Amino acid sequence: MTRFRSFLTVFLFVATVSVGADDIAGGKSPSAVVGSFQEMLIEVMKTAENTTVKQRYENLEPGVGRSFHIPLMIQIATGKYWKQATSEERVNLASAFKRMSISTLATLFDGYNGEVFRQLGEKDGPRNTRLVMTELVKSDKSTVSIAYLTRNFGDRWQIIDVIVDSGISELLVRKSEYNLVLKEKGIPGLIDLLNAKADQLISG
DSSP states (O other): OTTHHHHHTTOOOOOOOOSOHHHHHHTOSHHHHHHHHHHHHHHHHHTGGGSOHHHHHHHHHHHHHHHBOHHHHHHHHHTHHHHHSOHHHHHHHHHHHHHHHHHHHHHHOOOOOOOEEEEEEEEEOSSSEEEEEEEEEOTTSOEEEEEEEEEEOSSOEEEEEEEETTOOBHHHHHHHHHHHHHHHHHHHHHHHHHHHHHHHHHHO
């Protein structure tokens, strides 16, 4: 995947697999959730050259829903505008954000070059969260550090942010990008924009 590293700074939803099947299925730990999603992602990558964007989207969608808390992520990314939105707008916005995120993944993960993902452990994060520390080892042996911020939602842990190379968080990037649209067109404008981007990517 020639665009793999650039994608990490745009919208990275990868994880690592080194946990038991029972833990993965139940989402009993942050590392299990991260591992479960990466296992599915690797399979999508391995078959990407023989599948369409739409097929990869369909294969990725279940894992994204299980592993990431999409409503909280878009709530954080939209800040004060989320509080002003109606219940219907919040549902539509979360759906649009999910569609755009998965379609981006389906478009950019278009092959497999023997990448390996390693879990390096967990540590406490801010406000009762846990960080899952991982690294991506590429075919040329170079590495990319990836940290996943997870939170417990009662019955399972889910990912709520991704930090690459100890840099800025994915949600802060999204918040900066969406702010101008929200100022000019509000929540309905952002919903339309995200859905339009998703439609364009999936149709390709």
